[in-house]
Amino acid sequence: MEKLLKYLPFHFLLCLIIGISIQYYTNGWQFGAQKLSFLAIFFMLILVLFIQLKKKKLFTFSSWIFFVFIGVSIVYISDKRNRTNYYKAYLYENVTAILTIDKVLKSGNYYDKYEAEVSQINEEKTVGKVLLNIPKDSLQKTLNVDDKLFLKPSFIALTPSLNPHQFNYKEYLVKQGIYHQVFVNNQEFKIVDKRNFSLQGLAAKARVEIQNSLKKYNFKEEEYAVINALLLGQRQDISKELINDYSRAGAIHILAVSGLHVGIVLLILNWLFKRLDTSKLSRVFKTILIITLLWMFAFIAGLSASVVRAVTMFTFVAIGQSFKRKRIVEHSLITSIFLLLLVKPLLLFDVGFQLSYLAVFGIIWVQPKLYSLWQPKVVILDKGWQLFTVSIAAQMGVLPISLYYFHQFPGLFLLSNLVIIPFLGAILIGGIIVIILSLFEVLPQFIVETYGAIISLMNTFVSWISKQESFLFSEISMSGVLMLSWYFVIIFGFLFFIKKRPKNFILWLISIVLVQSLFIFNDFQKNKKHEFIVFHKNKKSVLGERVGDTLYVFHNLDTAMIKQEKVLISYKVGEVINLKYETTSPSIFQFKNQQIIVVDSLGIYKVDSLKNPIVILQNSPKINLERLIDTLNPKEIIANGSNYKSYIASWRETCRYKKTPFYATGKDGAYVLRN
Structure with a gap:
């Protein structure tokens, strides 16, 4: 690690x-881009000048600035x-548009979702992506990648999360370059x-062909779904x-074609072609062959962002391995990160990107040291110990960031990984064989039943692990x-573990104190x-008063639902507090010097002691709001999601x-009044 620094x-890269x-x-x-170009030329001239003058330190410092630029x-x-041709510049009333389907997304409860390129607005060629939502209809066929749709859309700006610490779907889509969504009916x-x-x-067509060939055989619904995900x-x-x-079993990475799957495929290919390691020329041929097969696997898997990222990463690993030099794999990974970010810089904020590379670096740096602690002579024990140390090393690489994003830690992740991962290579190879035989329509029924039974067994095992609730540590807060x-x-603890120097020990202590x-x-x-806080909840009312580390919750939900x-769990985890559910909800709150009155379906608001209160309207009260304003002279009126x-x-x-100031939680988000 020190040499890498x-x-x-x-x-x-940093x-x-x-x-x-x-x-x-x-x-x-x-x-503008033109000034960017001039500034880039200026930087390059400065670098050339420092090279000519042999100013090494100035050249290094200028290089750092140049890469920031x-x-x-x-x-x-x-x-x-x-x-200049971004679609938003051409949005007027009653525009027509042509949208081109880029990606078929996972459907929601009510809509089929697609990522679409805005190819044309009226007669103008445009660029930019939107989220396309089409109501689910049993008579409507799923749209395919590359379909071009003609429509008269309304482009609706994405709305952020409406409650504190809730998953921000708008922010996620913005990182994909999407800022608007479109809702259209099938007609x-x-x-x-x-x-x-x-x-x-082209990859989508190949995938549809494979899916259609698999559907001809009697795979169960869950078996087919897992095959679809794995392969x-x-x-x-x-x-x-x-x-x-x-997810609860700590094996969610099994269901997404990612670095784990591509890494296993690379290991299998290296083992299959190990006889080609005899000379430099044969190693070059082996590397080209392996890279070709990896990208063929990526093509079959649909060339999704996660697959392309993983195959790119292991392409550089394969190239690095061919050189047979120390630390070449680490350097290859650095190069792959650099090139991926150059092509798509917002990958930096992609959770899968972060997890993949942190897991791989954890394995590269930590696993060899852990493995060296014990080297059993029995082959089965040795392989089990290798897998154990790989799992621990990968978990060390991703644990803090996993807690930050997902707020849970499956205590039985080791058991699920120790059981599933050794067989994942066989499952992947078996799946590829199943696909090839199904495409040629020569897939024997006993293979279908055997492979399906293996998938079902894996699902059953994972389901059993997930039900061991005492080993699932959830609602863990991590800023x-x-x-x-x-x-x-x-990092500093591991450095001290491998090199017990006073400097490393001091850095480790400082990090613990931090x-x-x-x-x-x-x-x-x-x-x-x-x-x-007035939380937003459709058709319900949820109010909260936060006092120190406790949120007192006033609501109209039943005990099991609340x-x-x-909404409340996200707030509890994000703020690291306790929740206390109140059985009754007062009509009037006193918050510091501010009075708050809740007007519900009874419509009662005439209280003599009120002076410029904040009014919360809930459960659709049938009131004359003008008369309420004249009577109470409210400071602000808030309508929550129950109206x-x-x-x-x-x-x-x-x-x-x-x-009179008006605030609707369905549009403006949760209302928060602070001291």
Whole structure:
């Protein structure tokens, strides 16, 4: 690890990441592509000058700045909003558009979802992506990649999450370059053409052909869904229950074609072609053959972003392995990260990207040291120990970031991985054989039944693991700063473990003190907080008063529902607090010097002691809002999600007329009143 820190391309990668982060979070460069070009030329001239003058330190420092600049530049250039033909510039009333399907997404409860390119607005050729939503209809066929649709759409801006600490779907889509969504019925569009050619479209056609051939055989529904995920990268058909089982068992990575699958395929290919390691020329041929087969696997899996990322990573690993040099694999991984970010800089913020590389680096750095602690002579024990140390090393690489994103830790992840991963290679190879035989329509029924039984057995085992609730540690809080601090503890602790130097020990102690300091500071900040929150919940009312580390919840849900309410669980985990559910809800709250009155379906609001209160409207009260405003002279009126939308629209107009501030949680998000 210490040698990697001295590896110059690693420094350039860090500078590139800094540049990408600066432009993404600040959007600081807004001066156009032409000025970017001039500045790039200026930087290159400066670098050439320092080379000529033999100013090594100045050249190194200027190189760092140059790669920060490259990071800023690629984010600006990749952002289609900065192009003159971005579709938003042509949006007027009653426009017509042609949308080209780029990707078929997992359907929601009510809509089929697609990622689509806005190819044309009226007569203008345009660029930019949108989220296309089409109501589910049993008579409507699923659209295919490369289909071109003619329609008259309304482009609706994405809405952020409506409650604190809730998953922000808008932010996720923005990282995919999507800023608007379109809702159309099946009768409101027409398929007019297909895109001439795209690799994704060609891969999608091949995948559909494979899926159709597999459907001819009697695979059970869950078996077919898992085969689709394991080999074709399609998780749309997997039930929520099965996905939850794999997630709770710590084996969700099994269901997504990613670095694990591609790494296993690479291991198998290396073993199959190990006889080609006899000379330099044969090693080159072996490497080309392996890379070709890896990309064929990526093509079959649909060339999705995660598959392309994983195959790119292991392409560089395969190239590195062919050189038979020390640390070449680490350097190959650094190169693959650098090139991937150059092509698609927002991959930096992709959870799968982060997890894949952290797991691989954990295995490369940590596993050899763990494995050296014990080297059993019995082959089965040795293989089991290897797998155990790989699982521990990968978990060390991803644990803090996993807790940050998912807030849970499956205690039996080792058991699920020790049982499943040894057989995953056989499952992948068996699946490829099943696909090939099904395409030629020569797949014997006994193979169908055997392979299906293996998949069902794996599902049953995972389901059993997921039900061991005492080993699932959930609702774990982890902030971004705390996550980084834990990585310092892991890195410096591991450095001290392998090289017991005073310097490494001091750094490890400092990192531990940093984590403890963050806990103390967070507790101090938490206990100072006092808030009143009107959460957004469709058709229900959820109010909360936060006092220090406790949120007192006032609601109209039943006892079983409120304890499973995700809005409150997200807030509890994000703020590291306790929840206390109140059985009764008062009509009037006193928050510091501010009075708050809740007007529900009874419509009672005439209370003599009220002076400029905040009014919360819930359960669609049938009131004359003008009379309420004249009577109470409210400071602000809030309508939560329990009200009819038609009432909210009418109240908004009344408040506009009476010049009274109006806040609707369905549009503006949860209302938070702070001390």
